[in-house]
Amino acid sequence: MTRTQKTVFILAAVIAVILGLTINKVLSSKGQGDPTALIDAGIILLPQSRNLPDVKMTDQDGQPVAMDGLKDKWSLLFFGYTFCPDICPTTLAQLRQIKSELPPEAVDKLQIVLVSVDPNRDTPKQLKQYLGYFDPQFKGLTAASVEDLQKLANAVSIPFIPADTSKPNYTVDHSGNLAVIGPDGKQRGFIRAPLNNQKLVAQLPEMLKRK
Incomplete structure (x- = not known):
């Protein structure tokens, strides 16, 4: 990856976060709970929900999944990979710990x-x-092509840079941010990294109360 690519990647992530912070402040009087506390916890809510692209995915059981299949629960999407040396295992371990400390009614959602x-x-x-x-209850999704994955990642403003798979032990440059998907899909x-x-243990239950 060139220096220019790294710069573009970082700028895209920073712009997404700054945009989220700005619009969240504008809407602070309309939210449930304390919007300042949500932001302080790294939870950035959008003023208007975004549709997910219609890409075909496959879950960890080999079953086809449509992105609208994420309805009925709140979903935290983390874009990573199983051979990741640092960000992914750290983030998944944190999410496991956070989940273990949430009240049962929040975990169910x-x-x-x-x-x-x-x-x-x-x-x-x-x-x-x-x-x-x-956590065996964590879900995994993959796609047949990098293009489909990029379509989804770009739609939720969490871009990644495809790896050069010809190199041995290659790594993939990606963000540690999470995309928050509502029960409406x-x-x-x-959620900022x-x-x-x-x-997050304190504020996620507040977010999950939203319609």
Whole structure:
């Protein structure tokens, strides 16, 4: 990856976060709970929900999944991959810990989804085995092509840079931010990285009360 690509990648992520912060402040008087506390916890809600693209995905059990299949629960989408050396295992371990500290009624409304940015290596079997190390209830999604994955990632403003798969032990540059998908199957916002466990345990239940 060139220096220019890295710069573009970082700027895209920063712009998304700044945009979220700005619009959240504008809407602060309309939200439920304390919007300042949500922002402080890294939860950035959008003023208007976004539709997800119609891309075909496959889950960790090898079953086809449409993106509108994420309805009925709040979903936290993390774009990563199972061969990731640092960000992914750290984030998934944090999400496991956060989930374990949430009240049962909040856990029932929430699902954690790893969207693989490495379809070359992340087969459904690999995803299922990897996620089982953290929480068997975590879901995994992959796609047949990098193009479909980029379409989804770009739609939720969490871009990644495809790897050069010809290189041995390649890595994939990706963000640690999470996309927040509401029970209506639309994107509601973001959670900024790095995750703050204590603040998210306190504020996620407030977010999950929203319609």
